[in-house]
Structures are given as C-alpha cells and as structure tokens.
Amino acid sequence: MKRFFSKIKSGFVWLGKNIKKPFIKLANSKAVQSYLGSKFHKTWLMLWDKYSFWMHIPLSMLLIFVMEWMSRHSFTEAWGFVVNHTGPYLFNSYCIFVALSIVFLSKRRGWWRVFISMIFIILGIINCVILLNRVSPFGYTDLYMISDLLTMQDSNYFSPQEAMIAITALVIYIIIMIIYLKNGKKKQNGKPFWQRLILVVALWVSLYPSTLLLRNSGIMTSYFGNLAQGYLDYGYLYGFSTSVLDRGMNRPFGYSKSKIESIVDEDSAYVSTLEIPSEDDSQPNIVVILLESFYDVSEADFIETSEDPIPYIHYLEQNYSTGHCIVPVVGAGTCNSEFEVLTGLSCNFFGPGEYPQKTILKETDVESYADVLSEDGYSTHVVHNNGGNFYSRANAFSMMGFDTFTSKELLDITDYTPLGNWPTDDILIDGTLDAMNSTPESDFVYTITVEGHGAYPTYQVEEDPAIKVNAVGKTEEENWAWEYYINRIYNVDDFVKQYIEALDARGEDTLVIMFGDHLPTMGLTNDEVATGDLYQTKYFTWNNFGMEKIDEDLASYQLVSEFLNRLNIHNGNINAYHQTAMAEGKERGTSEYMNDLRMLQYDIMYGDRYTYEVGTEYGPSDIIMGVNDVTIDSAYFFNGRLHIYGDEFTKWSKVYVNDEQVSTKYESGQVLSIKASDVKNGDVIKVCQVGSSNTIFRESNEYTVFDPNYVEEEEEAELEESETSEDADE
Template sequence: MKKIFGKIGAFFKQGRQIIKKPFVALANSKAVKWYFDSKFHKGWIKLWTDYAFWMHIPLSMLLVFIMEWLSRHSLVQACGFVIDHTGPFLFNSYCIFVALSIVFLSRRRGWWRLFISMIFIILGIINCIILLNRVSPFGYTDLYMISDLLTMQDSNYFSATQAIISIIALIVYIIILVIYAKFGPKKKDVKPFWQRLVLVIALFISLYPTTIFLRSSGVMTSYFGNLSQGYLDYGYLYGFSTSVLDRGMNRPFGYSDSKIKSIIEADQAYVDSIQTTTYDIAGEDGQSDGNLTVTEIDTGDNKPNIVVMLLESFYDVSECEFLETSEDPIPFVHYLEDNYSTGHCIVPVVGAGTCNSEFEILTGLSCNFFGPGEYPQKTILKETDVESYADVLHDDGYATHIVHNNGGNFYSRANAFSMMGFDTFSSKEMLDITEYTPLGNWPTDDILIGGTMDAMDSTDGSDFVYTITVEGHGSYPTYPVETDPAIKVKANGKTEGENYAWEYYVNRIYNVDDFLKQYIDALDSRGEDTLVIMFGDHLPTMGLTEDEVATGDLYQTKYFTWNNFGMPKEDKDLTTYQLVSEYLNRLGIHNGNINAYHQRVMAEGKKYGTGDYMNDLRLLQYDIMYGNRYTYKYGTSYKPTEIEMGVLDVTIDKAYFFNGRYHIYGEQFTKWSKVFVNGEQVPTKYESGQVLSIKASDVKNGDIITVCQMGSSDTVFRESNKYVVVDPSYAEEDIVTEEDEEEESADN
C-alpha cells in the first residue's frame, strides 16, 4: 500500500512540474526580467509604494468604469452613468476602495492589488456575457439557477469562440499572477500590523452607515422592482452586492405574539361580521337584477372552478404610444374586457422575474419585502413552506393543480408548488409538446388546453388550476423571421431591428389571443361553473420607457376575467398580491389568514403600497416565512404537500425488436421520456406520444424496463409500469417473468 501511494504521489509531483515548467520559463525570460529592471517599472512601483492609499482612489474609479462599460456594452453609456448618476458611481468606487485596502495587510501588495482588481473585472465580464443573452443582470440568485439556465433552450451563454477567448484570458491572468508572485516587490518598512488591521476594519465597518445614509437620502435604494433598471441606475457592483448581502426579510419593528394575534383577531372579526348579499345568477327572465348591491355570488351547492392564468410577457400593445398594427392582434382579450371584470395589474417586476409575479399571485404576499433581485422560490421556499391560495381552496374542498409548458424544476417550481400546498403539477415533461414558436425556442401554448382538461378530469369536485404560458417569452429577434406575418407592425421612431422585434412579439400575442379563446371555449363546454382570471406577469423585454406606455407606469400590465355563471362586471385596478383575494371575496370565500387580511383591509379602503396596508402584511409575511408562526397559532395552519407530477399514468403496453432497435409502445410518452433497463437509463429516441425506441443491444431477454419522465438534474418526475423484455430468439420456457417470480415466491 505504501508503495502504491508513493507512486501516486510521484505521479502528481511529476505532473505539477510539467505544468509549472512553462510558467517558470516565462517568468525567467529576458523580456520579463528587462521589464522588472526597467526605470518605468521601478518608478511605477515607487509611486504605488509611497502613495498606495491615495492611488487606490483613481484605481477604484477606473475599475467601476470598466465594469459599467462591460455591463452596458457601451463606452458612451458608461460615461453617462458617471455623469448622470455621480452619487452611485462614487459609492461603487468607495466599495472597491475598501476592498482594495486588504492589500495593506500583506507585504506583497502588488500581487494582491492585481488579484483583487481582476475579481471585479471578471464579475464585469460575466455580467457582460449574460446581458448579451438575456435582459436581467447577473445576481446572487443566478448561483442557485445555474442548473436551471442550462436546461433552457436557446440559452447558450458561451459560444465556442467566447469559450476559447475566456480560457486564453484565464491562462494569461494566471501567468501574470505567477510572474508577480516571483518578481513582484515586497513592501519594506511597513507600519505595525495592528495599525494596518485597524485601518482595514474601520474602512469595512464604514460601509454600513454609509449605505444606510445614502439609502435614507435617496441616493441609493434597497429595492429594485425593475432589476435591470436598478443595476443601470445604481451600478452593477452595488446591485450585485445587495443581491448577496440583502436577502430574505429582517425582523420588522413591533413583531410579537400579541401583535400577530391582534391582526388575526381583526381579520376573523371582519369575516364573522360580513353580511352576505347574494346575487340571483339567472332570474326568471334570464336577466341579472342590477339593483342589488353585490358582495358575493351565490353559486348554489356547486362551487365554481377557479383558473388563474399567468400570461408570459403579455402586453396590450394598444397602450403603446409608438406602435401601429395592421389589425387588432388581441380581439378576444378586448371582448373579455368589454364584457367581464378587468383592470390594470400592478406587478413587482419589469421585463423579467416571472416567478416573483407568480409568488405574489399565489400567496398574496409581497416581494417588496425581500432583497433586490431575490426569487423567494429559489431561496426561502427551499427551506420552508408558505401559505397560498391553494391551501385556502383546499379548505373549501378544491383539488389544486398547476399546468405549465416549461420545465418542472425551472425556478425550483416543483419544490415551490409543493411548499405552497398544490396537489398536482403537469410540467412540460408530462406534456406531449410538438409545436414551437417560429424561432423554435418556446412551445406554443395550445398544449395547455389538453393539460388543463386532463387535470380537471382527474378529480370529481371543484378545481383550482394555475396555468403558466410561455409563448410570449423573449428574446425577440431583430431580424425578419416570418415571411408573411399575420399582423403587420410599424414601430414609429424605432430602428429597423426594433421594428422586427415588435412584429415578432405582436404576432406571438396574436397567437396567444387565439389560444385564450380556444381555452375558454374548452372550459365552457364542460358545463361547469368556472371563473378564469388572466394577467400579464410583466411587460416584454423591449426597453419600454414610462413615456411610451399609456399608463405611464412600467409596473402595470392588464388582467381580465371570464365566467359563465353571471358574475357582474366590476372593473378595478389591483396588485398581484390582491388579485385572487378580490375574486375569492366576490365568490364568498373568506378563509385563510392572508386572504382574510387582504379582504379586510381592502374593505376598509386602505390603499395598496401604503404604510397602513403594508406594515401588517410585512408582519404576517415575516411571521409565516421566517418567524415563530404565531399566525398559525391564532389562525389556520397549513402544511406542504407531496406534489404529484402529472395526472395521467405513463404506461408500457407492448414492445418489439425491429431493424436493430427495441420499439416500446404505450401512452403519455413525451420528449422527456427516458427508458430505464434494470434501473439504468439508456439512450432513448422519442418517436411519438405512443412510441419510444432504444438500441436492441441495450436490452436482453428477461430485462425489466420502465419509462420515466425526466426533469433537469436527472430528476425522475413520474415512472411507468414495469415491463419484461421478451426476445423471440429465446425459447419461451427460458423466459422468467415477474409473475413467475411471484408464483415461485408464494410456493416457497
């Protein structure tokens, strides 16, 4: 054993010498030695040696400027940041200045200065590359989402050329560090270490009061509703740093058992005091009685199905000041607005961040209380469950489902929806998706119709379905894609590329409008009372400004509804965290802690976003997600569920050897179905929703195969029945089946 480990050690030592040799040779080269012996280098070193503290000021400013140049892809815009946002620019520079003070703790100050500086430049390069491929900048949450991003179609963040350039740059950087480690000067006659340490600690401590002061004075902010704009206004370094340090929720002032109790008791008293005035849905003349004051809808013993639909990047382009279209691209949506309740929906994000609008719509809680760019589904919901409208409707006997034509693990949705108390989740892995947008990067939404019907058919009672679309998702090409688009678009004052992008986008929502009509027709044909609430999660990633939208507010999208049981039309602007509560109130559903809170404060006339409204919501949210859960002590308590992926069984019916492949026939196969042989996954070819095939050589007589619906990170979402391989080249009596094994076990 000693001999073996000795050989292993010698092997690694030899490898280290081989790798080290070219670096040492370069460091000892005449060119390198000439530079380090030159007057220029010695003068430069003397300047940094004698005036290091003051030289860090221009260096810090230069590093911030380089980071902004990289992030904005524009030298001019980087200059604009310095001029138009001087306060944030100087604060970002100060942050780097403080970080550079670490060099004073070492004698090799030049090496540490280079090392620290390159960290900031590398951060800028990462953000630069990411922003070439998406709208939202690099933040701490992206470290949680690396696996998610790799599963997205059309999301290759590095081309082959970029990868090669990055590798070369990294090698050059390492070479420079090695050279500096060998030849870089050491500081002489340094001050006592304790003095240098006190200086560094004092500088780092100063960051906190400085940040608080600048936030209170309005120079900086602690919340970015539009993450991209926040980074542009306050600097990439500040944006990234706050995404790292300012996560979760701080304990609110006044948080206590007695305070939560008083809020819950007020909500319960309000619910108990409600005097229900019912509405005669269909009178003798078939007409509604408009003279009644409506607070609830009387739907009899049958509770209506409730469908909430998130429309990805949906925007009513008739509200765009510069856009002209050859015809109305969303006539059905405008029909819904004319005949059913509608309004503007105030969302927490712009251009990206779907899952934060999703979090608010499903829980009634606010993302304003979290750190900049934080996605609760990727952070706190990894650790704890949260009350949601799925829980509320469970109490009323509803089955709860999600249907979505994207990955089940993206935004950690499978986990998050379990933490929110849903029963089933039909993600793309459960759907036989064959149709895609013209670019081929997103599925069309029509697949959601069958998915929703299957979910509702899987239960006998009333259903709550949350549906998420993707057809309107960016990015939008700045070149022509469709030769003869249905809707012709003219973007006045925009470039040709921007016009192409808008034309592509408008034709996507034109298709979504048709999908919505088919979707609602399918629901109506079921003959069940149903309410549908549809809303846009955020404006599209088109660089819209406030003066280009009719509302003057980039945080406003549209919501619109449909029902088939006579709910009166009552238009109202609402936030995402209010929307579902408002309509549950109209249906006479008042249970749930957060639901009851919203209904009470809205009835009291308190306006969303104000202190009176948000202070107690913050207390409840902190208590449920981070605190002692006094809410569940005095109100209703909820628990997570063991969510089931999909609602239809994946089955193998039969299988045959043919043309060198083993063809497997069954039901509910998708492009994400993979065949397992004796528990090991083998390469699988999707033939259709009823046929898969694998190489004949991957199986042999008597092997047991299953088909699994696979999510990202090798997650098995659903598994089929077991099927025993029968190779006709074997004699029938030699084949041992599961039934034979069970009979033999019983005999024994």
Template sequence: MKKIFGKIGAFFKQGRQIIKKPFVALANSKAVKWYFDSKFHKGWIKLWTDYAFWMHIPLSMLLVFIMEWLSRHSLVQACGFVVDHTGPFLFNSYCIFVALSIVFLSRRRGWWRLFISMIFIILGIINCIILLNRVSPFGYTDLYMISDLLTMQDSNYFSATQAIISIIALIIYIIILVIYAKFGPKKKDVKPFWQRLVLVIALFISLYPTTIFLRSSGVMTSYFGNLSQGYLDYGYLYGFSTSVLDRGMNRPFGYSDSKIKSIIEADQAYVDSIQTTTYDIAGEDGQSDGNLTVTEIDTGDNKPNIVVMLLESFYDVSECEFLETSEDPIPFVHYLEDNYSTGHCIVPVVGAGTCNSEFEILTGLSCNFFGPGEYPQKTILKETDVESYADVLHDDGYATHIVHNNGGNFYSRANAFSMMGFDTFSSKEMLDITEYTPLGNWPTDDILIGGTMDAMDSTAGSDFVYTITVEGHGSYPTYPVETDPAIKVKANGKTEGENYAWEYYVNRIYNVDDFLKQYIDALDSRGEDTLVIMFGDHLPTMGLTEDEVATGDLYQTKYFTWNNFGMPKEDKDLTTYQLVSEYLNRLGIHNGNINAYHQRVMAEGKKYGTGDYMNDLRLLQYDIMYGNRYTYKYGTSYKPTEIEMGVLDVTIDKAYFFNGRYHIYGEQFTKWSKVFVNGEQVPTKYESGQVLSIKASDVKNGDIITVCQMGSSDTVFRESNKYVVVDPSYAEEDIVTEEDEEEESADN
C-alpha cells in the same frame, strides 16, 4: 507503456517550448528591456510600492467606471453616471477601495490586487452579458440559478458557445493567477502585521455607518422600486451588494404575538360581518335567474372552477405609443375586456423575474419585502412552506393543479408548488409537446388545453388550476423569421432590427390570443361554472421606457377575466398580491389568513403600496415565513403537500424487437421519457407519444424495463409500470446435472 508515456511527455514538452519561445523573445526584446530600464517604469513601480494606499483611490474609480461601462453597454452612459450620480459613483469606488485594502495583509500585494480587481471586472462582464438577454441585472439570487443554468446548455437561456467561452475565460484567468503567484514580486520591509490588520478592519467597519449615513441623507437607498433603474441610479456594485446583504426579511418593528393576534382578530371580525352578496346570475337561456346569491353558487356541486393563467410577457401593444399594426393582434382579449371584469395589474418585475409575479399571485404576499431581485422560490421556499390560495381553496374542497409547458425544476417550481400546498403539477416532462414557435426555442401554448382538461378530469368536484404559458417568451430576433407574418408591424422611430423584434413578438401574442379563445371554449364546453383570471407577468424584454407606454408605468400589465355564470363586470386596477383575493371575495370565499387580510383592508379603502396597507401585511408575511407563526396559532394552519407530477399514468402495453431496436408501445410518452433497464437509464429515442425505442443490444430476455418522465438534474418525476422483456429468439441452454447423468447411465 514507458515508451508511450515518454512520447506523450516529449510531445507536451515540445509544445511548451513552442508556446514559450515567442514570450521569451518578447521578454528579451530591446523594447521590453528599454521599458523596464526606463524612469517611467521605475517611477510606476515606486508608486505602487511606496504609495499603494493612495494609488488604490484612482484604481477603485477606474474599476467602477469599467463596471458601469460594461453594464450600460455605453461609454457615454458610464460617463453620465459619474457626472449625474457622483455620490453613488464615489460610494461604489469607496467599497472597492475597502475591498482592495485586503492586499496589505499579504506580501504578494500584486497578486491579491490582480485577484480582487478581476473579481469586479468579471462581475461587470457577467452583468454585461446578462443584460443582453434580459432587463433585470445580475444579482446574488442568480447564483441560486446556477444549477438550473447547468442543466440548460445549448438552450434558450445558455448556449453551448457561451458555455465554451466562459470555460476558456475562466481557465485563462486561473493560468494568469498561477503564473503571477509563482513569479510575482513580494513586498519587502512591510509594517507589523497587527497594524495592517487594524487598518483593514477599520476600513471594513466604516462601511456600515457610511452606508447608513448616505441612505438617511438620500444619496443612496435601501429599496429599489425598479430594480433595473436602481442599479442604473446607484451603481451596479452597490446594487449587487444589496442583493447579497439584503436577503430575506428583517424582523419588522412591533412584531409580537399580541400584534399578530390583533390582526387576525380584525380580519375574522370583518369576515363574520360580511353580508351575503347577491349576484344576478344568467341562466342557460341568457336570462336572469333572479336573486341567486354567491353563497348559493359556492355550495354543493355549484362551486365554480377557478383558473388563474400567467401569460408570459403578455402586453397589449395598443398601449404602446410608437407601434402600429396591420390589424388588432389580440381581438379575443379585447372582447373579454369589453364583456368581463378587467384592469391593469401592477406586477413586481420588469422584463424578467416571472416567478416573483407568480409568487405574489399565488400567495398574496409581496416581493417588495425581500431583498432586491430575490427569488423566494429559490431561497426561503427551499426551507419552509408558505400559505397560498391553493391552501385556501383546499379548505373549500377544491383539487389544486398546475399546468406548465416548461421544466418542472426550473425556478425550483416542483419544490415551491409543494411548499404552497398544490396537489399536482403537469410540467413539460408530462406533456407530449410537438409544436414550437418559429425560432424553435419555446413550445406553443396549445398543449396546455389538453393538459388542463386532463388535470380537471383527474378529480371529482371543483378545481383550482394555475396555468403558465411560455409562447410569448423572449428573446425576440432582430432579423426576419417569418416570410409572411399574419400581423404587419411598424415601430415608428425604431431601427430595422427593433422593428423585426416587435413584429415577431406581436405575432406571438396573436397566436396566444387564438389559444386563449380555444382554451376558454374548451372550458365552456365542460358545462361547469368556471372563472378564468388571466394576467401578464411582466412587460416584454424590449427596452420599453415609461414615456413609451400609455400607463407611464413599466410595472403595469393587464389582467382580464371570463366566466360563464353571470358574475357582474366590475373593472379595477389591482396588484398581483391582491388579484386572486379580490375575485375570491366576489365568489364569497373569505377563509385563509392572507386572503381575509386583503379583503378587509381593501374593504376599508386602503390603497396598495401605502403604509396603512403594507405594514401589517409585512408582519404577517414575516411571521409565516421567518417568525414564530403566531398567524397559524390564532388563524388557520397550513402544511405543504407531497405534490404529484402529472395526472395520467405512464404505461407500457407491449414491446417488440425489430430492425436492431427494441420498440416500446404505451401511453403518455413525451420527449422527456427515458427507458430504464433493470434500474439503469439507457439512451432512448422518442418516436411519438405512444412509441419509444432503444438499441436491441441494451436489453435481453428477462430484463425489467420501466419508462420514467425525467426532469433536469436526473429527477424522476413519474414512473411507468414494470414490463418484462421477452425475446422470441431466446432459447434456454440445456444444463446437464449429475443426477441427469446418473439417470442416463441407469437407463443404459
């Protein structure tokens, strides 16, 4: 063993010498020696030794410039930031200057200077890569997504190549720091430590009044209406810093028990005053049933099912100024717009951040009150529950479901939906997905039809279903994928690669349009009163600008509806936090604290986004999520639920040994089904929705097997019945006891 270790040690020693040789040769070269003996080098070292404080000024500016260059993917645009946004550029530089002052607390100033500088460079590199794949820049909330990222290697979000490059770069960085720490110079003849400490503390303290002054003077801002544009206008470092410091909600001015009570009482007075609204409901023959009222619709067996559908990256390309298509890619959507209520939907995000549109649509609360780029599903909903429309409809006897063809743990959805009070969640792990988009990176949405029908069939009475699609998800390839796409596209003024990307996207929403028709046909065939509200969560990640969209607003998508009980067509532009409440109002559903608030202020004619509308909403939102919950004291109180993953039982019916494998037959198997033998997971092969197989050597006679639907991070979402393995070739060994031997001797 010593010889083996000796050979291994010799191998590494020889390798070290080989690697070290060229570096030693370089260090001893005449050119290097000339440089170190030159006046320039000595003068440079003297500058950093004697005038380090002042040298940090140009270094700070250089670091900010590099970060902006990386973030904007353009040297010219980085120069434009310096010229056109000089104030923010200087403030970003001052922030780095303050951070660099930490070096004065140590004798190893060079090491700390390198360490701090590289942190900022790494942030710039990360943002550079992030912006190649989405519109929203890298923020602090993305750090909460690391657990999701690590479970998605070699996926749509995080390729294996990117993972390897990241690891190699991190190792190189650590090696450089270790070498510098060991061989780097130490500062001599430094000033007393207390003087250096006072300087550093004073500089850090100065950041607060400086920030307040610049915000009050308009040079900087505390809120980004457009996160991406905010980072561009005020600098990436400032944007990232606000995402770190401005998280959650601050206590609003005027927050108190009495104030919340007055809001709740006003809402309740409005609800009490509402007169029954009369709808002209069409009968089965298409003729009017007369004065059938919403109250009559909303009682007994006639409560309509309510389906809210989030359409990933859905955009009506007829509103794109430069795009031409060979035919209408979304004819069914346009049919819905012509015949049922529709409008533009004002969403909180552009190009990414689906879960924030989701948060607003399900809760009626606003993401504008959180920190820039914050995902409440990854932050506050980890700690507390929140009132949602699922809670409101529970009170009216609805069963509440979610159906989604992506991972149950992504965006911490399983937890978030539990905190919102939903009953069941059928994520991709519960769905037998076999069809994918041409790139193979996203499931097609047709699987959601069966998933929705199963959810609605699982309970008696009326259902509230929230359905999330993914087929329209980016990114979109800048090369041809389909040889003969159904819809031909011409993107005027765009590059060939951009044209290919648009053509791919348009053909995805063409398929989504067909899916929507099939989905609504399936709902209609149930013979139950049903309302469907569909909306785009954000514009696609295509680099659209405001002058390229008909609305002139990158935060406007569309919503459209369908119903089979004669609800009158009434078009209206709404925000995501208003949308569901508006339609519950039309159905005569007024309960719920947030729901009643929206219905009252909309009835009073207050406009979304204004102080009159938002101030009291901010108070209610803070109270429910961070405050003392006076809302639940004077209004209706809600609690989270123990959400059930999936609605159909996973079952094992039978199993056989064949050809070296153990084949398991049953129901509701998916690609995320894994076999457990005596409680231990074993490698599993998905054969079909009814068949799984494992190696025959992984089981033996008498073992107990189960099938579990597995989410990321080894989460068991659902478990099958237990099944005892029976091996026909198994024969029990004869065990001879002492009593048997005695009996045999007596017989003889």
C-alpha cells in the same frame, strides 16, 4: 470514475503547459524587456511602490467606470453615471478602495491587487452578458439559478459554446495567476503588520456607518422598487452588494404575538359578517393563467400593426372584468409575479432581486390560494410547458400546497415557436382538461404559458407574418424584434380563445383570470407605455355564470383575493386580510395596509407563526407530477432496436433497464426505442419522465422483455458456427 478524473487532471496539465509557454515567450521578448527597462516603467513602479495607498484611489474609480461601462453597454451612459450620480459613483469607488486595502497585509501586493481587481472585472462581465438577454441585472439570487441555467442549453439564455468559452477563459485566468504567484516579486513592508492590520480593519468597519449615512441623507437607498433602475441610479457594485447582504425579511418593528392576533382577529371579525355561499353548494372552477411577457401593444403609441393582434383578448376586456395589474418585475423574474399572485404576499419585503421560490421556500412552506381552496374542497393543479425544476417550481408548488403539477416532462410537446426555443402554448389546453377531468371536485388550476418569452430576434424570421408591424422611431433591428414578439402574442390570443372555448364546453361554471407577469424585454421606457409605469401589465377575465363586470387596477398580490371575495370565499389569513382591508376602506398600498401585510408575511415565513393559533395551519403537499399514467403495453425487437409501445411518452421519457437508465430515442407519444444491445430477454424495463438533474417525476408500470423471435448475439454466433460445421460435414 478514477480513470475519468485522471483524464481531467491530464487535460489541465496539458493546458497549463501549452498556455504557459507563450506567456513565458512573450515575457522574454525584446519588446517586453525593452518596456521593463524603460524610464516610464521604472517611474510607474516607483509611484506604486512609494504611493500605493493613494494610487488605489484612481484605480478604484477606473474599475467602477469600467464595470458601469460594461453593464450599461455604453461609454456615454457610464460617463453619465459619473456626472449625474456622482455620490453613488464615489461610494462604489470607495467600496473597491476598501477591498483593495487587503493587499497591504501581504508581501505579494501586486498579485493581490490584480486578483481583487479581476474579481470586480469578472462581476462586470457577468452583468454585461446577462443584460444582453434580459432586463434584470445580475444579483445574488441568480447564484441559486445556476442549476436552472444549465438546464436551458440551446436557448437564448445559454449555449454549450458560451459555456466552453467561459470555462476556457476561467482556466486561462487561473493559470496566469498561478504563474504570476510563482514568479511575481515580493514587497518588503516598511510598516509593522499590526499597523497595517488596524488600517485595513478600520477601512472595512467604516463601510457600515458610511452606508447608513448615505442612506439617511437620501444619496443611496436600501430598497429598489425597480431593480434595473436601482442598479442604474446607485451603481452595479452597490446594487449587487445589497442583493447579497439584504436577503430575506428583517423582523418588523413591533412584531409580537399580540400584534399578529390583533390583525388576524380583525380579519376573522370581517369574515363572520360576509354573505353565506349559495345553498346548492356549487363552486365554480377557478383557472388562473400567467401570460408570459404579455403586453397590449395598443397601449404603445409608436406601434402600428396591420390588424389587431389580440382581438379575442380585447373582446374579453370589453365584456368581463379587467384592469391593470401592478407586478414586481420588468422583463424577467416571472416567478416573483407568480409568487405574489399565488400567495397574496409581496416581494417588496424581500431583498433586491430575491426569488423567494429559490430561497425561503426551500426551507419552509407558505400559505397560498391553493391551501385556501383545498380547504373548501377544491382540487388544485399546475400546468406548465417548461421544466418542472426551473425556478425550483416542483418544490415551490409543493410548499404552496398544490395537489398536482404537469410540467413539460409530462407533456407530449411537438410544436415550437419559429426560433424553436420555446413550445407553443396550445399543448396547455389538453394538459388543463386532463387535470380537471382527473378529479370529481371543483378545480383550481394555475397555468403558465411560455410562447411570448424572449429574447426576440433583431432580424427577420418570418417572411410573411400574420401581423405586419411598424415600430415608429425605432431601428430596423428593433422593428424586427417587435414584429416577432407581436406575432407571438397574436398566437397567444388564439390560444386563449381555444382554451376558454374548451373550458366552456365542459359545461361547468368556470372563472378564468389571465394576467401578464411582466412587460417584454424590449427596452421600453415609462414614457412609451400608456400607464407611465413599466410595472403595470394587464389582467383579463372570463366566466360563464354571469359574474358582474367590475373594472379596477390591482396589485398582483391582490388579484386572486379580489375575485375570491366576489365568489364569497373568505377563508385563509392572507386572503381575509386583503378582503378586510377592502371592506374597511383602507387604500391599498398605503403604509398602514403594507405594514400589517409585512407583519403577517414575516410571521408566516420567518416568525413564530402566531397567525395559526387562531386559524388553520397549512403545510406542504405530497405533490404528484402529472395526472395521467405512463404505461408500457408491449415491446418488440427489430432492426437492432427494442421498440416500446405505450402511452403518455414524451421527449423527456427515459427507459430504465433493471433500474439503470439507457439511451432512449423518442419516436412518438406512443413509441420509444432503445438499442437492442442495452437489453436482453428477461430484463425488466420501465419508462420514467425525467427532469433536470435526472429528477424522476413519474414512472410507468414495469414490463418484462420477452420476444420468442429474438436471438441474442451470442446465441446467433453459436447458431452460425453450428450451421457452418454442418455444411462442412456435408
């Protein structure tokens, strides 16, 4: 390890020397020296020296304009922000002006001025790059996603080349700033330090009342129903700052034990009046499917297709309950729609752009429909063809009370989308059946698809796609993106058909609820969607026991509760609350409805949990990754490798020799191999399903390597030497 860090240090020293030389050479060049001696340069320095406080005003305004230019990818749109949202533009500029005031506390004003300015430029660059790959802008919660980002190399989110460019640019910037710090001039301050300190403190203190004033006047806001639109209307810097400062939930006004008890008592009173479940105690299986980036393109007037890309889903829509689903995100942020659907709680109460699965669920458990149904005797499962640690799902699903979680590390995935960056969804059929067949009880299964995931290529990928597309009024690049996307949901439609046929073949009563987590990253506008709202997707259902078809639009946090109500399942505090509101005729989404939901949500996630003094307290589960045993049956040496035979191997299987991981080659779902030099007779091996950050999700049985025909390298050398000696004697 010491040698490793020594090499890194040597590398940085070499890089520093080789980067420093050209900069020094440039600084000493005739052109630079001529400029430094020019009248223009001297006048500019005089202005900064004499009027530096006032010069920060145009600098601040310029920095905000540059940040907006990068974030919007358009000079014209950035100028439109200045003209059409002048108040927010000036306030964002004032925030930078305040930040720049720090320079007056130091003698190295120029260095600090460049350093602070570059912080904002770097923020702008980060947002610029992120918005090339998704709709949601950069927020504070994304810092929690760095570990997830690193697990997604070679995807449309992240590549090793991009990582190298970013690291190299950062190193160059650091070296330049070190050179500047060493050689830059110092400013002799004319004012006493205490006067400059008072000025800086006063400016920073002024941010709070000025923010409140602008919010109360309606020029700014503290909540973005549409995160991306909020950044566009109020500025990237303000949006990002809000995501940093407004995290979690604030204590609701009037929060108290008596208030919570009054809400829960109302729920309990409602539950006691409901119809008793059927006498035969039969409980249908309940399957919830998240359809990644699903959009019914028949609702877009500008899309023309050679045939219906989702005929089976349209069949379900005609024959079973359906409607639009109001989700909290657009283009990205799947886990927030997921959170609402699984808990019945609302992401509207958290800070802008917050992912509760990456924040509060790291600290505390939360009541979910898995808890509710476990209480009724259900086994609860999650099946997903992406990483178990992505969005911190393994932890989050434990905090939600699920029994098992089969992630991609436990699935033998071999088929991928044409670009090769996302698995196809058909693997989820066997994964779901395995989960349901692993227990005798009724099952609640939450399945997450990925095949429809973006980003979508702006060039032709398939020469002869099943669905031909004409995106009227769009560019050729946009048309290719739509064609690629629509052919992915064409495959998803076939997956849904096969999935439901497989469930029906089991011969058990089953309800399936499918919903789109958000619209795709396609630059859609409200005017282009039939609902006029980018935050509305669709949900579809299927059942094989004659449930009445009732169509209605629902928020994602109401979806599961509504169907549990139709199944006469009323336990659980949040579940009962939603059902109570419906029974009392409260209009969903009104201030009364949302205020009480906010109270319960705060109490359960941040408060004193008064809710559970009159109900059942739930807790996290000891979640099991996967449902099938990973087994080693035999192992043989040949061709310089140890070939390991067994079952349930995947591309994420790693062989451990005496508890040390070794390089593993995936041959098939039944065969792995390692170098013969990494193991010898008598060693104990096992196979582990390994997620990101080397998280071991599941282990096989231990197997002792023994092959009577295997000769170790030392023994083979001795044998050859002995044979050579015998030949010589003869």
